[in-house]
Structures are given as C-alpha cells and as structure tokens.
Amino acid sequence: MNFAHIVSHNLRSHSSNLSMLSGFLAQEKKEKERKNLVQMLQEASGSLNETVMHLNEVVQVKAHALEKMKAVNLYDCLKAVEKNISVLLKEKEAKCIISVPRKQNIKAIPAYLDSVFLNLFTNSLKYSFPSRKPVIEITSEEKGDKVVVKFKDNGLGIDLDRHGENLFGMYKTFHRHKDAKGIGLFITKNQIEAMNGNISVESTVDVGTTFTLVFDIN
Amino acid sequence: MKKLNSTCIIDDDPIFIYGTKRIMNEIDFSENILVYNNGQDALDGLMALTAEGKDLPSVIFLDLNMPIMNGWEFLEDYVKIPNPNREKVIIYILSSSVDPRDLERIKHYKVVNNYILKPISPKDLKRVLEQVV
Numbered sequence: 001m002n003f004a005h006i007v008s009h010n011l012r013s014h015s016s017n018l019s020m021l022s023g024f025l026a027q028e029k030k031e032k033e034r035k036n037l038v039q040m041l042q043e044a045s046g047s048l049n050e051t052v053m054h055l056n057e058v059v060q061v062k063a064h065a066l067e068k069m070k071a072v073n074l075y076d077c078l079k080a081v082e083k084n085i086s087v088l089l090k091e092k093e094a095k096c097i098i099s100v101p102r103k104q105n106i107k108a109i110p111a112y113l114d115s116v117f118l119n120l121f122t123n124s125l126k127y128s129f130p131s132r133k134p135v136i137e138i139t140s141e142e143k144g145d146k147v148v149v150k151f152k153d154n155g156l157g158i159d160l161d162r163h164g165e166n167l168f169g170m171y172k173t174f175h176r177h178k179d180a181k182g183i184g185l186f187i188t189k190n191q192i193e194a195m196n197g198n199i200s201v202e203s204t205v206d207v208g209t210t211f212t213l214v215f216d217i218n
Numbered sequence: 219m220k221k222l223n224s225t226c227i228i229d230d231d232p233i234f235i236y237g238t239k240r241i242m243n244e245i246d247f248s249e250n251i252l253v254y255n256n257g258q259d260a261l262d263g264l265m266a267l268t269a270e271g272k273d274l275p276s277v278i279f280l281d282l283n284m285p286i287m288n289g290w291e292f293l294e295d296y297v298k299i300p301n302p303n304r305e306k307v308i309i310y311i312l313s314s315s316v317d318p319r320d321l322e323r324i325k326h327y328k329v330v331n332n333y334i335l336k337p338i339s340p341k342d343l344k345r346v347l348e349q350v351v
Contacts, residue, residue, distance in 0.1 A: 012314035016337035020237045
C-alpha cells in the first residue's frame, strides 16, 4: 500500500470534510444550524480518529511480529474463538464444524491468530445467506512444512471477478451491510502475512466462500 | 446567472453531500438535486428516469471510492444508458484522491469533463455553472 493511496482514500476525505464544515461554521449565524454543524464536525473528527487508529494498527502488525511467534495449537485456538462468539452463533442458529486434528501445532502469534479467526467467523455470520442457516466448516491438512487451513461457509458469497483484486484492500466494502467497514480482511491479511503465512479466497455468489490459509508447521 | 434545472451527486459520504448541497443552495446552482449513495443506486435511478422518458440531469458529480459500485464501474455502465440526452450530460469527478494513478486514469474516460478535488468550494461550483450554462 503506498502513501499517496493512504492519504487519498483514508485521510483526505475526513480532512476535507473538517475544513469544509469549519468554514461553514465560521459564517453560520443561525443557532440551530450551528448545532447541526458542530455535530457533523464531531462525527468527522471521530472518523478521522478511527482511521488513524486503523492505520496505526496496520503499522503495529508489521512491527516486531517475528519475535512474538510461537507454537500454537490450531484446534484449541479455533475452539476458543468459537466459544467467544457462542452467543452470536446461537442467535444465528449457525452450525460450526471444526475438523482439525487435536495435536496440530502451527507457528503463529496467538493474538493475531485469534483475531484472524474471529474476523472470519464474524464475516461468515454477518454475510450469511438470509434463507438458510449458516454452516461453517473448518478443515486442515499438512503439506510438507506447511499447514493448509480451509475456512468454508455457505453465505452470500462474493463476485470475485468484480471485487477480487480489492477483497483484501483497505476500506473496500462489497455488500449492502450497515456494519461493513472494509477494515477486517485488510487487517486479517496483514496479520497472516506478518506470521509468514498467506490467505487466498474462492467464492461463488449465493453459494458461499472458502478462505484458504497457509501457516508454517511448528 | 441562469441556474441548472437538475444536478446529480453520487457520493457515499453524508457530510460531503450536506456541504455540496449547502453550497449549491448558496450560489443558486440548481433547481433540483438528485443524490445517490453509490454507483449502482445512481445507475438504477438514471435508468428509471430514462424509462419514464425524462432527461438525465445536466451535470453529474461523481465520487470514485464508494461501496457496492465505485465511480469507475459506474462510468463503464453509464455510457450504455439509452437516454437521448446522455451525450449532453457533463460529468465531473469529485474525489479526495491525490493519487497520481487516479488522475492518470481519469484521462482515459472521454465522458468525464473534469476533476475537482475535495473539498468542493463555491468557486468550483460557480466555474461549473459558467461552463455548463
């Protein structure tokens, strides 16, 4: 990601709103409209703040990552995340099938791995297909010195011909969903890459999405 | 100066839309202002106008970075709208992008008249009005 791009698409939209709104406020005489402007100024500065935090999070991911790597049990990690979102799973009547060997250890940063799976789980639930109950299947397979994890759902799917190149981009959203922020998969990809892994995706619209994650075996 | 009959803003940012409408009202820019929050909504809306036999707005202000359908994708489909007055419509890209790659890419779209860098000012809009009317 280059600097001109970050400035253009993440920071300037907020800063230009701030300068526009403060310009209006300086000349506005009506008290009611002034209040309205102040509220929008607060929103714009809040958005700028949030963006700066996101960017900071991204920079943090890359710093000192390799030092924090250790052996992590994949099954335990998945079970812990599943437990974490058990209320949400129940609410959505989702079924979660974790077919991963109990003793599979990978090289990872525990907090990142939690965050990666948490994001994939919540995405699957957020973008589930309205007329069927969500089913999430997770499998793993050893290939040489790597572990390949498949994370499959039966959700809305995504048109990769159209959105593929942007799927892991920052602030890219593809569905009409009020909570879509376009930061989750961007951070997920960065976290996985910081752990020397990689992530790829296959998807069919209206059928579901499968993420393939590759990690080093410990 | 004469004002426009109809203008269209395609942008997903409510604060930007508020600001642009406010400036438009201040300088008496346009009789009607249509707002769409992404390329797809805009395309659907403009197609509906066409189906009703109505003209497209004289000026379209188009943001680049939007969910569902971004500005680039909108331009691809826009040129296929079968409306007789389509070729008279003037499109301005209105974006916060200072990325040289975006600026370069805009040159390849014949339907785009010009690029305006956000934040938009009364001066920008007055200039548009001079060009169009």
